[in-house]
Amino acid sequence: MTEILWLVFDLTLLILLLALAWLTCATRDVMRAVTLFIAFGLLLAIVWARLNAPDLALAEAVIGAGISGALLLSSIKDYPSKQPDRKQSRVMEGMINVMTLALTGIMSWAAWHALEISDGVRLSEQVYAQVPASGVSNPVTAVLLNFRAYDTLLELAVVLVAVLTILTLNEKRPRAPEIPAALLQSMTRWMVPVLVIMAGYILWVGAHAPGGAFQAGAMLAAAMILQQLANTSMQRNINLLLVRILLVMGIFTFVLVGLWMMSLNDDFLAYEPAWSGSLILIIEAAATLSIATALTLAYMGGRPAGWENANKTRSSTAEDGEAL
Amino acid sequence: MIDALAIVSIFCGLFFFLSGSIGLLRLPDLFSRLHALAKADNVGLALITLGIILIEPDPVNDIKLVATWLLVMASSAISSHLIARHALRESRDND
Amino acid sequence: MISQQLLYTLAGIGLFGIGLRATLLQHRLLPRLLALNVCGAGVFLIFIAIAYQGARQLADPVPHALVLTGIVVAVSATAMALALGRRLEELDDE
Numbered sequence: 001m002t003e004i005l006w007l008v009f010d011l012t013l014l015i016l017l018l019a020l021a022w023l024t025c026a027t028r029d030v031m032r033a034v035t036l037f038i039a040f041g042l043l044l045a046i047v048w049a050r051l052n053a054p055d056l057a058l059a060e061a062v063i064g065a066g067i068s069g070a071l072l073l074s075s076i077k078d079y080p081s082k083q084p085d086r087k088q089s090r091v092m093e094g095m096i097n098v099m100t101l102a103l104t105g106i107m108s109w110a111a112w113h114a115l116e117i118s119d120g121v122r123l124s125e126q127v128y129a130q131v132p133a134s135g136v137s138n139p140v141t142a143v144l145l146n147f148r149a150y151d152t153l154l155e156l157a158v159v160l161v162a163v164l165t166i167l168t169l170n171e172k173r174p175r176a177p178e179i180p181a182a183l184l185q186s187m188t189r190w191m192v193p194v195l196v197i198m199a200g201y202i203l204w205v206g207a208h209a210p211g212g213a214f215q216a217g218a219m220l221a222a223a224m225i226l227q228q229l230a231n232t233s234m235q236r237n238i239n240l241l242l243v244r245i246l247l248v249m250g251i252f253t254f255v256l257v258g259l260w261m262m263s264l265n266d267d268f269l270a271y272e273p274a275w276s277g278s279l280i281l282i283i284e285a286a287a288t289l290s291i292a293t294a295l296t297l298a299y300m301g302g303r304p305a306g307w308e309n310a311n312k313t314r315s316s317t318a319e320d321g322e323a324l
Numbered sequence: 325m326i327d328a329l330a331i332v333s334i335f336c337g338l339f340f341f342l343s344g345s346i347g348l349l350r351l352p353d354l355f356s357r358l359h360a361l362a363k364a365d366n367v368g369l370a371l372i373t374l375g376i377i378l379i380e381p382d383p384v385n386d387i388k389l390v391a392t393w394l395l396v397m398a399s400s401a402i403s404s405h406l407i408a409r410h411a412l413r414e415s416r417d418n419d
Numbered sequence: 420m421i422s423q424q425l426l427y428t429l430a431g432i433g434l435f436g437i438g439l440r441a442t443l444l445q446h447r448l449l450p451r452l453l454a455l456n457v458c459g460a461g462v463f464l465i466f467i468a469i470a471y472q473g474a475r476q477l478a479d480p481v482p483h484a485l486v487l488t489g490i491v492v493a494v495s496a497t498a499m500a501l502a503l504g505r506r507l508e509e510l511d512d513e
Contacts, residue, residue, distance in 0.1 A: 014430040021434050025441030025454045037453050044460055051471045052478040059490050068494050075501045079449060096443045104436035111428045124479035139480035148484060155488045162495035166502040181409055187402050214491050298498035
């Protein structure tokens with residue numbers, strides 16, 4: 001009986017998911033498509049929770065629906081809404097439809113056969129055997145920051161490269177001229193500290209429960225985005241040197257720990273077993289701050305005013321004084 | 325007995341969510357839709373939280389669940405206010 | 420009865436197909452980015468469906484870590500694509 005109920009639940013969830021995805025891709029109005037995409041992200045978070053992936057549910061809700069939604073919503077007005085609609089030729093459209101359908105069919109058949117004949121041997125047995133020795137008890141954190149720490153290091157590098165591209169290409173998006181609502185400003189005054197405390201908690205608890213650096217970093221970024229939406233005078237008070245330091249602190253700490261461990265244990269990022277827990281926490285804390293800064297800068301859309309002069313000395317060029 | 329109460333509570337919460345969604349689809353105006361959504365969803369969430377607390381009472385988790393409900397209420401109130409304010413200004417500009 | 424693994428894997432493949440079709444057919448940047456993100460969500464769903472071991476068992480944590488990395492990289496790539504698109508619009512206007 002419970003099997004049938006679970007099957008009904010799964011089918012409802014998946015039909016809703018596919019319907020939302022189809023509507024997101026097939027809507028003409030961009031604003032409606034972005035809103036449907038945010039709803040799709042939240043539904044996907046529920047799917048992750050159903051599939052025993054609570055870390056991912058947290059990450060999808062904060063990053064996929066929250067940060068990504070804010071990013072896309074603030075970019076809608078960058079593009080003219082009355083773009084001429086280039087009509088695809090019917091033949092090309094039909095061919096693309098048929099090709100995609102055929103590809104989906106082949107992949108489904110392959111997945112069905114692969115799942116039937118698979119022998120079920122996984123890395124998970126070895127991973128769970130080694131988790132107690134890794135310094136944390138949350139297996140996902142152990143995999144992310146101990147067994148596959150290289151991947152996380154390169155991921156931080158990818159995020160940094162993306163933010164550097166954004167900073168190089170564009171200036172910060174201009175502020176909306178209207179004054180934000182008084183209710184929003186007073187809510188932000190208490191909501192932002194609550195979000196910061198929650199982010200710290202999620203960072204700390206990632207060692208033994210669902211959580212971790214990425215969820216905490218994205219929550220901090222959400223707090224900063226909220227602060228930006230509610231407080232128009234924040235931009236003039238940012239210490240840009242601090243922003244630059246925070247941006248690279250994650251990778252810097254990671255590589256520093258790796259080199260230090262290399263001097264002790266002859267291998268890059270080979271943690272000393274007694275210190276693994278503390279090392280992971282240090283790396284995660286630095287990564288949280290870096291990711292928060294990176295995502296906030298990505299939302300702002302470009303470099304803030306005075307970026308070029310952030311650490312120039314006073315005596316170099318003539319136009320120093322005006323941008324700061 | 326407690327479990328039956330919890331199930332009743334969760335079903336009542338689901339009923340409130342359903343009525344809020346029907347209001348979203350069927351009501352004519354932006355303001356009335358916002359009204360239906362904000363009110364019905366908050367009460368629905370309160371009932372579902374009550375049901376979950378009744379099923380597995382654990383003091384730390386109970387505090388977290390109640391805090392979640394309060395934060396959702398606050399954010400939905402602010403969002404509804406901002407959407408309504410923006411819609412009011414737009415309709416005033418268009419007149 | 421169909422197993423949950425197979426059900427969710429097929430749903431992931433379906434999501435990927437929906438996103439792929441829309442990526443090829445759309446020609447404006449923002450809808451194309453949304454469709455690419457839907458493609459990515461489909462791929463993540465396939466990973467997590469394969470990692471699911473049963474209702475009361477612990478799931479395989481290696482695909483979870485890979486998908487967590489993937490979510491963060493996807494949002495960074497989306498932000499970079501939006502910045503590039505904005506710059507292209509400015510250059511077109513000049």
